[in-house]
Amino acid sequence: MEAVHPSSAAPETRVFSPIFKYPSAAAPLLITQGAEALLYRSTYLLPSIPCALKYRPSKPYRHPILDVRLTKHRILSEARVLVKCRREGVPVPAVYALDEAAGWLMIEWIEGEVVKIRLNEWLKSRKEGNVADGVDAGELLDLMTRVGSAVGRMHAIGVVHGDLTTSNLMLCPRSTEGVDGDAEAPKMLDGDIVLIDFGLASQSQADEDRAVDLYVLERAFGSTHPRAESLFGGVLKAYEKSFKGAGVVLKKLEEVRMRGRKRSMLG
Numbered sequence: 001m002e003a004v005h006p007s008s009a010a011p012e013t014r015v016f017s018p019i020f021k022y023p024s025a026a027a028p029l030l031i032t033q034g035a036e037a038l039l040y041r042s043t044y045l046l047p048s049i050p051c052a053l054k055y056r057p058s059k060p061y062r063h064p065i066l067d068v069r070l071t072k073h074r075i076l077s078e079a080r081v082l083v084k085c086r087r088e089g090v091p092v093p094a095v096y097a098l099d100e101a102a103g104w105l106m107i108e109w110i111e112g113e114v115v116k117i118r119l120n121e122w123l124k125s126r127k128e129g130n131v132a133d134g135v136d137a138g139e140l141l142d143l144m145t146r147v148g149s150a151v152g153r154m155h156a157i158g159v160v161h162g163d164l165t166t167s168n169l170m171l172c173p174r175s176t177e178g179v180d181g182d183a184e185a186p187k188m189l190d191g192d193i194v195l196i197d198f199g200l201a202s203q204s205q206a207d208e209d210r211a212v213d214l215y216v217l218e219r220a221f222g223s224t225h226p227r228a229e230s231l232f233g234g235v236l237k238a239y240e241k242s243f244k245g246a247g248v249v250l251k252k253l254e255e256v257r258m259r260g261r262k263r264s265m266l267g
């Protein structure tokens, strides 16, 4: 992949922090460009410490004062939520540095792949119909359980994600250090769940907000992986065990589903 300096990738002239000119910093490499942010891979302080650099360029269609205010707010709010999650043991990337006025946030680089891609690869590698039972279902159910407890841990500390899709869950391979050569090869769905993209996250204890997070995730599983939808119950089962108020949230989820169905019937 070609290395692109952030300032050359966006049609505007924000000044980047000197941290990018530090001799050990690798030139930021553009990984993805979303609607709101550009995601680069770089290094933090030492060449051996990879990091993700999330840059929110200014939007020419927004009023300049409002644009700066909004960008600052998003960066600070994402960083605050990440720090809170990290402090309370919710699996998210660590925050390394930020400059809200310049529009960037630098966080820990998470090795691995997003669940959406990994799950699609896995489903493709299996024949139609195999997923609902047997060993295959076991592997998928195991993944669902890990997803359910990670989401439950996040909700338990009073954070709602706001955009909980399978693209915002990463599967990070577990370290194989200390495992001898004869050990079983890691399975495609193995790994630790790490939650990413807290750009729309907020601090909330409301059952409604939590239920909407679950509903969005359920829809994401259903729309991208119809064969995985039937196993979504595995997510909810693990979620239910993850904190005291989870049962109430699951009740609320039923209401949210009903509303969703009504809305799609009305078009």
Ligand SMILES: Nc1ncnc2c1ncn2[C@@H]1O[C@H](COP(=O)(O)OP(=O)(O)OP(=O)(O)O)[C@@H](O)[C@H]1O
Pocket (backbone or CB within 6 Å): 031, 032, 033, 034, 035, 036, 037, 038, 039, 052, 054, 093, 107, 108, 109, 110, 111, 114, 167, 168, 196, 197, 198, 199, 200
């Ligand atoms: N910490 C990270 N480590 C490795 N890859 C990451 C990391 N954060 C994001 N990515 C990759 O970059 C992609 C986009 O990141 P992210 O979802 O945070 O940005 P976005 O959707 O453009 O932002 P937003 O929705 O806040 O505007 C992810 O799908 C993932 O592939």
